[in-house]
Amino acid sequence: MKKDFAIILALLLLPLLLRSSFIVSVATMAVVYSILSLSWFFMEKEAGWTSLVHSIPFGIAAYALAINPVLIIPAFLLSLLLFTALSLSGREKFVFTSFITAIVFWYFSHYITLSVNGGVVGGEEGFSFLSIGLWESYLLSSSMLLLFFTSFALIRKSGLGLKIEAVRDDEFAARSIGINAFKIRIVSFAISVFTATVAGVCYLLYFGHVSPEIFSVEIVLLPFVASLIAGNRWASPIIGSYIIVVVSRAFSGILPETHLLIYAAVLMLSPKLKRWWGASAY
Amino acid sequence: MLQLIDVSKVYNGNVVLRGINFELESGFAGIYGPNGSGKSTMLKIIAGIEKPDCGRILFEGEDIAGKTPEEVARMGITIVYQIPRPFKNMSVIENVATPFILRVSYREAMESAMEICEFVGLKNKVNLKAGLLSQGELRLLEIGRALAAQPKLMLLDEPFSGLDVENAKRVRRILRKIKREGVDAIVTAHRMKLLRDIVDVSYEMRGGKIAEG
Amino acid sequence: MISALLTAIFLSFFASAVILNYKIGRLLNLSFASIFTLGAYIYFSFNPTSALLLALIFGGIMGAIVSAATRKLSVAEATIISLGFSIAIEESLRFLYRTSYYQVMETNYVELFGEVVSIHEMLNGAMIVLLFLAFAAIPLSRRGFELKFVEDDWELAEMYGVDTSRIRFLTISISSSFICLSGAVLAPTQSLFPSMGWSSMVIAVIIAAIAALAGNAGLRKYGLTIPIAIAYTAVLRWLL
Numbered sequence: 001m002k003k004d005f006a007i008i009l010a011l012l013l014l015p016l017l018l019r020s021s022f023i024v025s026v027a028t029m030a031v032v033y034s035i036l037s038l039s040w041f042f043m044e045k046e047a048g049w050t051s052l053v054h055s056i057p058f059g060i061a062a063y064a065l066a067i068n069p070v071l072i073i074p075a076f077l078l079s080l081l082l083f084t085a086l087s088l089s090g091r092e093k094f095v096f097t098s099f100i101t102a103i104v105f106w107y108f109s110h111y112i113t114l115s116v117n118g119g120v121v122g123g124e125e126g127f128s129f130l131s132i133g134l135w136e137s138y139l140l141s142s143s144m145l146l147l148f149f150t151s152f153a154l155i156r157k158s159g160l161g162l163k164i165e166a167v168r169d170d171e172f173a174a175r176s177i178g179i180n181a182f183k184i185r186i187v188s189f190a191i192s193v194f195t196a197t198v199a200g201v202c203y204l205l206y207f208g209h210v211s212p213e214i215f216s217v218e219i220v221l222l223p224f225v226a227s228l229i230a231g232n233r234w235a236s237p238i239i240g241s242y243i244i245v246v247v248s249r250a251f252s253g254i255l256p257e258t259h260l261l262i263y264a265a266v267l268m269l270s271p272k273l274k275r276w277w278g279a280s281a282y
Numbered sequence: 283m284l285q286l287i288d289v290s291k292v293y294n295g296n297v298v299l300r301g302i303n304f305e306l307e308s309g310f311a312g313i314y315g316p317n318g319s320g321k322s323t324m325l326k327i328i329a330g331i332e333k334p335d336c337g338r339i340l341f342e343g344e345d346i347a348g349k350t351p352e353e354v355a356r357m358g359i360t361i362v363y364q365i366p367r368p369f370k371n372m373s374v375i376e377n378v379a380t381p382f383i384l385r386v387s388y389r390e391a392m393e394s395a396m397e398i399c400e401f402v403g404l405k406n407k408v409n410l411k412a413g414l415l416s417q418g419e420l421r422l423l424e425i426g427r428a429l430a431a432q433p434k435l436m437l438l439d440e441p442f443s444g445l446d447v448e449n450a451k452r453v454r455r456i457l458r459k460i461k462r463e464g465v466d467a468i469v470t471a472h473r474m475k476l477l478r479d480i481v482d483v484s485y486e487m488r489g490g491k492i493a494e495g
Numbered sequence: 496m497i498s499a500l501l502t503a504i505f506l507s508f509f510a511s512a513v514i515l516n517y518k519i520g521r522l523l524n525l526s527f528a529s530i531f532t533l534g535a536y537i538y539f540s541f542n543p544t545s546a547l548l549l550a551l552i553f554g555g556i557m558g559a560i561v562s563a564a565t566r567k568l569s570v571a572e573a574t575i576i577s578l579g580f581s582i583a584i585e586e587s588l589r590f591l592y593r594t595s596y597y598q599v600m601e602t603n604y605v606e607l608f609g610e611v612v613s614i615h616e617m618l619n620g621a622m623i624v625l626l627f628l629a630f631a632a633i634p635l636s637r638r639g640f641e642l643k644f645v646e647d648d649w650e651l652a653e654m655y656g657v658d659t660s661r662i663r664f665l666t667i668s669i670s671s672s673f674i675c676l677s678g679a680v681l682a683p684t685q686s687l688f689p690s691m692g693w694s695s696m697v698i699a700v701i702i703a704a705i706a707a708l709a710g711n712a713g714l715r716k717y718g719l720t721i722p723i724a725i726a727y728t729a730v731l732r733w734l735l
C-alpha cells in the first residue's frame with residue numbers, strides 16, 4: 001500500500017519537474033482517467049461489481065456542469081439510482097445490463113440539446129464551458145486523485161470497508177450476521193459514483209468542452225482495460241490509465257485503430273490476465 | 283424464548299416441514315435425524331433465510347416469520363451454516379471482526395476478534411485468507427464469527443461434522459462455555475450420541491415432523 | 496408496412512439467436528454485432544452467390560473461435576471475451592476498408608399492395624424468413640430434445656451424459672453462421688460502416704430480455720420475440 005502510494009506520488013510529481021506543457025497536458029488527461037479508473041476499481045475490487053457503465057456518472061457530471069452547475073447533484077443521484085436499478089439483476093448479469101445501458105445512453109446522448117436564445121446547442125457538438133487552464137487542471141485533478149486514493153485506503157481499514165467486503169464475498173452470510181446488505185451496496189455505489197462524478201468535473205474543467213464521445217465504448221471500457229493491464233494492486237488502475245493515454249497519444253497519428261485493437265486483445269484475454277495477476281486471491 | 287407454531291415448508295410440491303411445533307424456554311436443544319429430514323430447513327426458517335409457507339415463529343414474544351435475515355440477526359439470533367460460508371477473500375481476523383463492527387469501533391472490533399480467534403483455536407491463522415482454510419478450520423471460523431455477533435440464541439447446524447477428534451473436543455468446550463454464559467442454542471446432528479452431554483432436551487426429526495425423544 | 500414486418504422478423508431472429516446463445520452457450524454473445532457487419536462487408540466484396548456461401552463459412556468459423564475461447568467460463572467473463580472479439584472484428588474491418596466509409600448500395604423498387612418495396616428487401620425478407628424457419632426447426636429435430644434438456648438444466652444434462660460442450664459449440668457456431676448470412680443478405684438495404692451491427696445487436700438484446708422476462712418456459716420465449724419485435728418496429732414507425 002505504501003509502495004502504491006509512492007508510485008503514484010512519483011507519477012504525479014514527474015511532470016512538475018519536467019515543466020513541459022506538452023507532458024503536463026498528457027499527464028492531466030491520464031490523471032483524469034485515473035480518477036475514473038480508480039472509481040471503477042473500487043467498485044470492482046472492494047464491492048465486487050464489474051461495471052461497464054462508469055461512462056454515465058463520468059459523462060453526465062461533465063454534461064451537468066456544462067449546462068448548469070446546479071445539475072451536478074441530480075446528476076450524481078441519477079447515476080446512483082441507475083447503478084442501483086441495474087444491480088437488481090444480480091452480479092453476473094450486471095456486466096452486460098450495464099454495458100447495454102451504456103451503449104443505449106451513448107446513442108441517446110447525441111440528442112441532448114438545449115435551446116439558448118432561439119438557437120439550439122448540444123447534440124453531436126456537445127457543450128462548451130470554460131477551461132480553468134492547464135496547470136490549474138493538473139493540480140486540481142492530481143490532488144483529487146491523491147485524495148480519493150488515500151480515502152479508499154482508509155475506508156478499507158475501517159468498519160465500513162469490512163462491511164463492504166463482507167457483502168462482496170457472501171451477501172447472505174453478511175445478512176445473517178446483521179449487516180444490511182442492500183444499504184451497504186448503495187453506500188459502496190455512492191462512493192464509486194461520487195468519485196466518477198468528480199472525474200467528470202475535472203474532465204470538463206480541463207477540456208472546457210464535452211460531447212457524446214464521453215459516453216463512447218472507449219470510455220466505457222477504459223477503466224476495465226486500464227485496471228487489467230497493470231496488475232491487481234491499488235496503483236494498477238492508475239498506471240494502466242497512464243499507459244493507455246500515452247499509447248493512444250503515440251499511435252493516434254499513425255494507426256488510430258491500434259488502441260481499440262489493444263482493448264479488444266485485453267478483453268479477450270481478460271480471464272487469463274485476471275488469473276495471471278492472481279485476482280482470485282484478492 | 284423461541285416458539286414455532288405449526289410451521290410448514292414446501293419446496294416445489296415436496297413437503298419438507300409438516301406442521302412443526304417446537305418450544306425452547308432456555309438452554310440447549312438438540313435435534314437429530316437422518317439426512318434430508320428437514321433439520322437445516324428448520325434452522326434456516328428461524329434465521330429468516332427461508333420463509334415458512336405457514337405457521338408462526340415467536341422470539342421473545344414477537345413474530346419473526348416475516349422478518350429479513352438481518353432483522354432476525356439484530357434481534358440476537360445467529361446461525362452457523364452446515365456448509366461454512368466464510369467471507370473468503372477476507373482474512374480470518376477480519377471475518378471475525380465483521381459482526382463486532384456493527385457495535386464498536388474498528389480498533390476495538392479487531393481486538394475483540396483477536397480474543398475470539400484465540401478462543402476457537404485459530405490464533406496462528408489470523409492473517410490468512412479465509413478461502414485458504416481447511417474444512418475443519420472453516421467450521422471453527424464460522425463458530426467464531428457467530429460468537430462475535432454476541433447472540434442470545436445460536437443455531438448450530440451440525441457443528442461437529444468434518445472435525446477431527448481434537449477440534450470436536452474444542453467445539454464441545456466452546457459450546458459448554460457459551461452455555462455457562464447463558465446463551466441458548468439449537469444444535470443439530472445425525473445421531474443423538476453426539477449431543478447427549480451438551481443438550482438439555484433432545485428432539486427427533488423424521489420426514490419433516492418433530493417429536494421429543 | 497411490409498418492410499416494417501420484415502424488420503420485425505429479422506429482429507426476432509436476431510433476438511432468438513441471442514437467447515439461444517445465452518441459454519445454451521451461457522454468454523451474451525456480443526460478437527454477433529460484428530459478425531453481422533462482417534457478413535455485410537463480405538457481400539460488398541464478392542459476387543452475391545459466393546458472398547452468401549462465404550458469409551455462412553466465415554460466420555461459422557468466427558462462432559467456433561468464440562465458442563472455443565469462452566469455454567468453461569462464467570457468464571460475465573464469456574460475455575466480455577465476446578465483446579473483445581466484436582471490437583477486434585470491427586476494428587479490423589475499419590482498418591481493411593479504411594477508404595470506404597459509408598457504402599450505400601443501389602436497388603430497384605417494385606410496387607406491392609400499393610407500397611413501394613425494394614427488390615432486395617423482398618429477397619431479404621424471403622431469406623430471413625427461411626433462416627428463421629431453419630432456426631425454429633432445430634428444437635423439433637432429433638437433437639432438439641438434447642438441446643431442450645441442456646437449456647433447461649445444463650448441469651443435470653451433463654450428469655446424464657449429454658455432450659454439452661459439443662452442443663454448445665454447435666449452437667454458437669451455427670447461430671453465428673446464420674447471423675453472418677443475415678448480414679450478407681441485408682447488406683444491399685443498409686448503409687455499410689464498421690459499427691453498423693451494433694444497433695441491431697442492442698435492440699435484439701432488449702427484445703430478448705423482455706421476451707425472457709415475459710416467459711422463460713420452453714419455446715415460449717423464442718415465440719414471444721416476434722410480437723415484441725413487431726411492437727418495437729410499430730412504436731418506431733409511430734415515433735419517426
Ligand SMILES: Nc1ncnc2c1ncn2[C@@H]1O[C@H](COP(=O)(O)OP(=O)(O)OP(=O)(O)O)[C@@H](O)[C@H]1O
Pocket residue numbers: 293294296298315316317318319320321322323324364
Ligand atoms: N432450496 C430447496 N429446493 C428444493 N428442495 C430443497 C431445498 N432445500 C432443501 N430441500 C429439500 O428439503 C429436504 C430437507 O433438507 P434439509 O437440508 O433441511 O435436511 P437435513 O435434515 O438438514 O439433512 P442433512 O442431515 O443432510 O443436512 C431435503 O429433501 C432437500 O432435498
Ligand SMILES: [Mg+2]
Pocket residue numbers: 321322323364439
Ligand atoms: Mg442439514
